[in-house]
Amino acid sequence: MARRPPLEYALLGLLAGQPMTGYGLRRVFASTPMGVFSDSPGSIYPALARLERDGLIRSAGQSGARRGSRLLEPTRAGLAALRRWLSAEITRDDVARRIDELLLRFAFMDRHLDPVSVDRFLGGLAATVSAYVNELRAYAGSAGEPPSSTGRLALGHGIAACRATAQWARRARAEWRKSHGLDLP
């Protein structure tokens, strides 16, 4: 039940999609927009060692004929941990400080949660982000100390970015519902 760093869930989610070697995972981080994570061996291999130590991934044969290379795959416990992470409630703090992790969760969802849960996630995300936008606006309005001009503009960026996320969530939800026949409110 212990909380794990996002990197470990990213690894778990990728391996659930397709068994890979540690090097394969590094290439994914180096060559796709998942590049928020470092592709350095010093972050990947220790994370994989922790996952294996805790029984969340295991070896599943070799890559080609290469000695020493290990294809890795999640165990049943690993898939359960992944599903728990995907199903966690969205909090205000997730939105304010860990928005990237929420999007990472969403990216893995279709393979592991049912369409209704995905729909609920997008609804919850839109609602929580909108609430946070109101919080930011309230702060911008009150303005305890007279803020600097670029400080005020920077806060405007925070608001604009959150509004874009909320709008994206609403549109993604509409699209999701359409393609899964979820047409009730």
Next chain:
Amino acid sequence: MARRPPLEYALLGLLAGQPMTGYGLRRVFASTPMGVFSDSPGSIYPALARLERDGLIRSAGQSGARRGSRLLEPTRAGLAALRRWLSAEITRDDVARRIDELLLRFAFMDRHLDPVSVDRFLGGLAATVSAYVNELRAYAGSAGEPPSSTGRLALGHGIAACRATAQWARRARAEWRKSHGLDLP
């Protein structure tokens, strides 16, 4: 010249605006949208100790009549380090992985850089983010492996968020130019 973590620059920037105690800084992180940083004493006090050890901040008297409390202020070297950080080139990696740090820099800029430098920053930001949007779009178009449906939607979020940032940068720049009489191309 050594690179420092964003938290230290945030502290330096706040202290440059107004000398404060460590506790005062914690309150700022706890009560404003700068809450991306933790307000825990275990992060703030060690960071302040590093800054003081390196001669970037110093004591500037006590807070009220409270024994043991220390108002902190940047030294000349601290202000120079802050200005160097504010003036650094914007890289593709800053945009892809450290966008929050760029906005933090912008928030402190008006007090430490001239209007033309701030204008250049916003221009560079808009350009670099737009280039990154193109990169993301190219990736979305090529799509090596058939991506999952939520994976594709999540990439759409990345694109939407960057577009919002680029748009914000262009608008903020127009506003900045207007209020500082920078009307050349």
Next chain:
DNA sequence: TCGCTCATGTAAATAGTTACATGATTCC
């Protein structure tokens, strides 16, 4: 055979988180 890609790891330094620990002052 030379260089590139595939492949795995470790070591040291740095940082961040959580929890613990303490004590003064102020307000009710």
Next chain:
DNA sequence: GGAATCATGTAACTATTTACATGAGCGA
């Protein structure tokens, strides 16, 4: 007198970054 706030720090643990280190296989 008791609670909240002001105020500063340390300890243990966890994670990340950078750099180092090694070696096999493959193509030109």
